[in-house]
Amino acid sequence: MKSMTGYGRATAMVEGFSLAVQVSSVNRKTLDLTIAIPEAWEGLEPAIGGLVRKFASRGKVHVGIEVTGGLSAGGMAWDEAAATEALERLQEFAARQGVEFRPTPELLWQVASSQRRGSDLPAPELAEKPLLATLTEALRSFAAMRAREGESLLVDFIKRAEVLHRLVDAIAARAPQVAGNYREQLLKRLREANLELDLKDERVLREIALFADRCDISEELTRLRSHFEQLTALLRAPGEIGRKADFLLQEVGREVNTIGSKANDLVIARAVIELKNELERVREQMMNVE
Numbered sequence: 165m166k167s168m169t170g171y172g173r174a175t176a177m178v179e180g181f182s183l184a185v186q187v188s189s190v191n192r193k194t195l196d197l198t199i200a201i202p203e204a205w206e207g208l209e210p211a212i213g214g215l216v217r218k219f220a221s222r223g224k225v226h227v228g229i230e231v232t233g234g235l236s237a238g239g240m241a242w243d244e245a246a247a248t249e250a251l252e253r254l255q256e257f258a259a260r261q262g263v264e265f266r267p268t269p270e271l272l273w274q275v276a277s278s279q280r281r282g283s284d285l286p287a288p289e290l291a292e293k294p295l296l297a298t299l300t301e302a303l304r305s306f307a308a309m310r311a312r313e314g315e316s317l318l319v320d321f322i323k324r325a326e327v328l329h330r331l332v333d334a335i336a337a338r339a340p341q342v343a344g345n346y347r348e349q350l351l352k353r354l355r356e357a358n359l360e361l362d363l364k365d366e367r368v369l370r371e372i373a374l375f376a377d378r379c380d381i382s383e384e385l386t387r388l389r390s391h392f393e394q395l396t397a398l399l400r401a402p403g404e405i406g407r408k409a410d411f412l413l414q415e416v417g418r419e420v421n422t423i424g425s426k427a428n429d430l431v432i433a434r435a436v437i438e439l440k441n442e443l444e445r446v447r448e449q450m451m452n453v454e
Contacts, residue, residue, distance in 0.1 A: 167313030168223035172306030176298040179286035182233040192224040
């Protein structure tokens with residue numbers, strides 16, 4: 165089991181530039197991939213997307229690629245002639261506007277930085293291999309976090325599954341008593357109304373039989389246990405399980421609703437309410453599972 169929440173980061177150097185790749189994700193029904201990449205490398209997006217899909221099949225996944233630097237061995241590599249020309253043009257502009265021109269250290273730094281030599285990014289064909297290698301490292305860290313989160317979710321699901329089983333067992337143990345309790349209540353009401361009837365009276369037997377048929381939940385309990393068995397097996401299955409689990413939980417919810425509407429018993433009704441509450445918690449948690 166893997167969570168859809170994850171984060172991974174890796175860094176590398178590419179042709180004198182510092183490369184940082186971050187991968188993050190949150191839950192989403194399908195795979196929703198966004199990539200923030202320098203414009204010069206946009207042609208690498210298909211390769212990036214293909215690599216991400218090997219690690220994630222669901223979730224809102226964001227890949228952020230940042231490139232900084234471009235330093236030479238001797239430090240900042242700016243074009244002094246171009247920076248001087250830029251300052252002269254600024255001075256001429258200030259003179260035409262009648263403004264005194266006094267360059268500050270901050271302005272000199274900005275102009276010099278804007279005229280760096282070799283500040284263009286490496287060509288995509290040169291960047292592709294190191295970029296994908298760095299992305300793979302980030303994705304491995306990302307996948308490891310998803311796996312750890314998934315293990316925590318699995319432990320929680322197992323505990324909640326035990327609660328669901330206990331509630332269903334309690335309902336199953338109570339169900340055979342419902343018709344008998346109804347018979348006693350029916351006879352009590354008849355006696356209170358001074359309508360003494362024999363237990364073998366056809367009208368009494370017919371009423372009890374109809375009630376027993378209406379409140380019979382044996383089929384629902386059988387299907388419910390079958391769904392639980394499938395869900396328990398699915399929780400430990402490899403690969404994507406979120407969609408299948410969500411479908412099974414919907415089927416469980418239908419059976420629980422049917423039991424609640426048919427049982428006509430206070431004890432069972434209380435157990436159904438607890439079942440619904442616990443089931444809703446499981447469904448909320450399952451939204452985070454890939």
